[in-house]
Amino acid sequence: MDTITPAQSLEEVYRTLQPDPLSTPAELQAFYCEEMNQVRGGDQMARIKQSLERAHTDRNYFKACFMGHSGVGKSTELSRLTNRVKDKFNTIRFSAVTSLDPANFRPLDVVLMMMVDVAERTAMPKKDGGAGQRPPEARLREIWDWFATEKDTREESSLFASTIEAGIGAKEDSLWDKVLGLFANLKGEIKYASTRKQEVIEYRISRLKSLIEVANRLLDDCNDLLRKASGHEWLFVGEDFDRSGIPSPRIEDLFITYANIFRELRTHLIFNLPIGLYYSSKAPQLPFSNDRSYVLPDTPVFLPDHTPNAKGRAALQAVLGARMSLSLFEPDQMMRLIVASGGNLQDLFALVNYAADTASLRLAKKIDAVDVKAAIANLRNDYERRLGQSPYDPETVIWKDKADRLIEIYGNDKAAQITDAVLYSLLNARAVQEFNGNRWFGVHPLVVDILANQNRLPRAQTGELLGGTN
């Protein structure tokens, strides 16, 4: 993100309204709006921070899961958290899609990845976020020995060791050198897990208990070293486990079948889960207690009775105001876009960008009603597509059933909020939104439009459509 000040002209809007999560302190400082938290069930990160600090003081481990529908700002919130706890925690963030093989990873890979990361990060200099010391020789020996019966892995690791530079010094012939070779080998193997032999998977799974024991001793050592170096502790943040396309069996294997991993590891950790799993009948088997399960909801632009939600709209206006001059909108036009976004920030940015481009192309200085209309029509096209059958829906759900459920939710029928295949599909499509973390569901304004256009929802005599974009 090049510009860190609000856009003052339509030509600059694209710079400050990018869909990427805020990650640097400067971006968070410039663009993050606390107002959003007041309208979506409070500041979840403040709660997590408080619990983390208590865990730090009490010398126990904070383990939590964090969920939210796409586009609500999960990554931004996690960046904000790591930024806010950096005086006590050094964070190791890893992604299910970039660090692991998302279609084929196994629970043990997650443990190994955490071991590799924590050992390498601990060995890094203090100025780079490490402890400036390697894990003790005994621990390195234990890790090396754990793979003693895997002849192929050890041989391949030796090859790696001969070709890589040691992480904190020149290439050398030491146990650390060998373990670094092992780590490099493991990282490659984990990333391309589909090529791994089945017998290796089964053999390692049979030894999971002993691996967790080794991992725990390593975590203890690394945390001790970091505490001595800076007074900090390690915090793991596992992201993208809710990425579309990760097969459900992989997720359930990790968080349900081998949930003991999260209970037993002696470290602080926050993992991002698919929200569908959290709402499923399997939720009680998750390793995270209710008070350690955090949901980031959408920002409501309507109240349950479909009248405007002034606070929600004001919060979204504050988000826009931090990124662009609000004088770039003709009167009322900004609010029309806010409503059409359904409170989803990525949608809001897409809408404003489209409208700003339309205005720029007609050489105007401000976004007018026609620009807004075109932007809404463009995004509505995406929503229409999302209402079709998704290959990820656990079962086929016909449009009539979806439409009927949407109308029930629109009518605030509480029975319609029971999570089943239809609601799951609608939540995934973002046709139905969840607002305050207390199971307040609503229909996205663009979907309200679609239902009205199909004569499934009535308009008022004035032509007004409650809860839609009008």
Next chain:
Amino acid sequence: MEPINLSETGSIKDISDRLVLWAERSPKGLARIEFASDVSQQRVISKMRSHLEILGIAFHEISLFRQQDPETVVVKLLAELNQIPTGVVSITGFTSAFTNKIPLEESLRILNFNRERLVAPTLNQIWWMTPSFLQTSVHVMPDLNRWFSPRLQLTELVLLEPAPLASELILNRGVYANFDDAYRRAHNLLQRFEESRKAGTPDRELLVTYLLPALEALAEVGAQKELQDLTMQFEGLLGQLKVVNSPELAISLARIANLYFDQGRYSEAEPLYLRSLSICEQRLGADHPDTAGSLNNLASLYKSQGRYSEAEPLYLRSLLISERQLGADHPYTADRLNNLASLYKSQGRYSEAEPLYLRSLQIREQQLGADHPSTAGSLNNLAELYRSQGRYSEAEPLYLRSLQIREQQLGADHPSTLSTLNNLVFLYESQGRFSEAGALKLRFRQLL
């Protein structure tokens, strides 16, 4: 840049202007354009390219290989992207890029997982998606989809330049064209046809703006049984239009007849071909290349019905016109030679067929190139003739060359490639080379 008229949102001009604006201000990004008309897409590209040239921004095009496994699509796309230093890259071919041996959603899952790698190059990438591909991708790769900014819809439909009747009738229609897209395109055009007819649009304009492009869309996917009702609907609509016997009407009639032909409904195709021929003769003249095309169509129909004696004079007349009007070395002339040779072969008149096939092959090699799929077709046909005559040693190298071209140009599992492979199996079996035939059969089965 001129200001846009907002009534044109989704127009060729609107989309190209937005893309130029997007490319001009940032060196890196990901745009998604939904399109239903190849012609409109090409117009956007052409308009945008000339704008970018003025601005000094490099423009590149990547056309994805067909029928690849998803990992290969990602690797090849990344390799191509990484070779381009800067500028705008237009990426086409997503609909046919992924092998149909794996469900599309599985393939797109891989694309979604590689989001970070795909967006890493400092380039402005434009991903062109057809409606049905987009429909799947919205659900299957929402993470990648969210990174598209802008996400645009090209709605303007351009009158397709209809392929002249002079072109060869029987191509490999529909092998890779997407049925859903073609159906959706045709359906949308028919809806617009109805709206415009109610609004009083003149019949000729209705024909050339809506019906003919819709027929072209359906022709792309060929003989789908699901299209039968729609095809009949066209004939009904065409009958309602009060249009004079124009060349456009002749083309429309021929297109509907082609669809009937593809669907095996020969008796319904014949009157339409005859009327199309009659219009061409009246309006364009007995020696016009389109009249030759019409004659060729009708002859092909008769040949398929076994009415060889009726087909021959039509093929001969069609060939004569092509030679006279287009030239002895024109690719259309090669098509006519090939068709007449094929008729003679069907009748067992091998000695008459051979020189025609040889001449057709020679023209195609010279005019289209030694590696062109049509050249491969000629090689295969000549090899078939030799095999029928028991001239096995002459047939084999021709089959092998045809197979090599088809594998390279069309892909290993393309029906034409499989057809040549199958012919080669027959050849080896005829020669008693059973182990070689067995190996090819195994390969054949693996590709099916």
